Amino acid sequence: MDIKENLKNIKDSLPQDVTLVAVSKTKPIALLQEVYDAGQRVFGENKVQEMSKKYEEMPKDIAWHMIGHLQRNKVKYIAPYVSLIHAVANLKLAQEIDKQAKKNDRIIDCLLQVKIAQEETKFGWDKNELAKMLPEILALKNIKIIGLMGMASFTADEAQVKNEFQTLKKLFDNFKTYTDANFTVLSMGMSGDYPLAIACGSTMVRVGSAIFGQRNYQNQ
Numbered sequence: 001m002d003i004k005e006n007l008k009n010i011k012d013s014l015p016q017d018v019t020l021v022a023v024s025k026t027k028p029i030a031l032l033q034e035v036y037d038a039g040q041r042v043f044g045e046n047k048v049q050e051m052s053k054k055y056e057e058m059p060k061d062i063a064w065h066m067i068g069h070l071q072r073n074k075v076k077y078i079a080p081y082v083s084l085i086h087a088v089a090n091l092k093l094a095q096e097i098d099k100q101a102k103k104n105d106r107i108i109d110c111l112l113q114v115k116i117a118q119e120e121t122k123f124g125w126d127k128n129e130l131a132k133m134l135p136e137i138l139a140l141k142n143i144k145i146i147g148l149m150g151m152a153s154f155t156a157d158e159a160q161v162k163n164e165f166q167t168l169k170k171l172f173d174n175f176k177t178y179t180d181a182n183f184t185v186l187s188m189g190m191s192g193d194y195p196l197a198i199a200c201g202s203t204m205v206r207v208g209s210a211i212f213g214q215r216n217y218q219n220q
């Protein structure tokens with residue numbers, strides 16, 4: 001498995017305006033460094049402690065994205081450096097990020113995670129609930145909501161996945177009309193479905209195993 005070649009093939013296949021987040025969770029620093037050396041500067045992690053450790057050890061021009069479910073009591077650890085938080089899924093979390101951002105004299109970019117999949121296990125806002133709450137979230141001064149994030153169902157049914165991506169894209173376009181110009185990022189698509197996500201309007205894909213190979217959680 002040649003990581004650099006994987007990265008190059010994926011990058012070559014992406015439209016210019018689609019951002020690639022290299023999802024490096026569970027992977028050792030040496031592999032991240034390889035991808036960094038090949039030019040990648042945006043990395044995604046889903047665990048606070050792991051991301052902070054990698055932040056300490058890796059070059060400082062990396063944009064670190066927290067892509068996973070984030071607990072409120074851990075926001076303080078990433079607030080000084082995180083570049084984008086993808087999975088803001090409730091008001092209390094948004095308020096905590098706002099508070100910690102203020103403490104660090106920062107404005108932190110965030111995405112609102114919308115539940116588009118059928119699976120009960122997936123997090124995110126119900127879209128009607130979110131429409132109601134949006135003004136209150138947008139009023140928070142130290143977070144900047146720059147778009148939406150979603151995860152499609154884990155299924156081989158491509159029509160269903162497409163339908164879920166289209167639902168998110170529609171909501172994104174709808175919200176865009178009544179927020180300001182900040183609303184520019186639609187984060188959807190992973191190793192198994194990113195070409196379809198892009199066809200449905202994604203501007204940011206989160207790709208892990210297609211770059212780094214399968215994850216082995218037993219080594220954790």
Ligand SMILES: *Cc1c(COP(=O)(O)O)cnc(C)c1O
Nearest residue numbers: 023046067190191206207208209
């Ligand atoms: C792990 C993860 C990814 C990447 O998954 P792959 O299938 O390895 O590309 C993308 N998004 C989130 C939220 C993840 O947790």
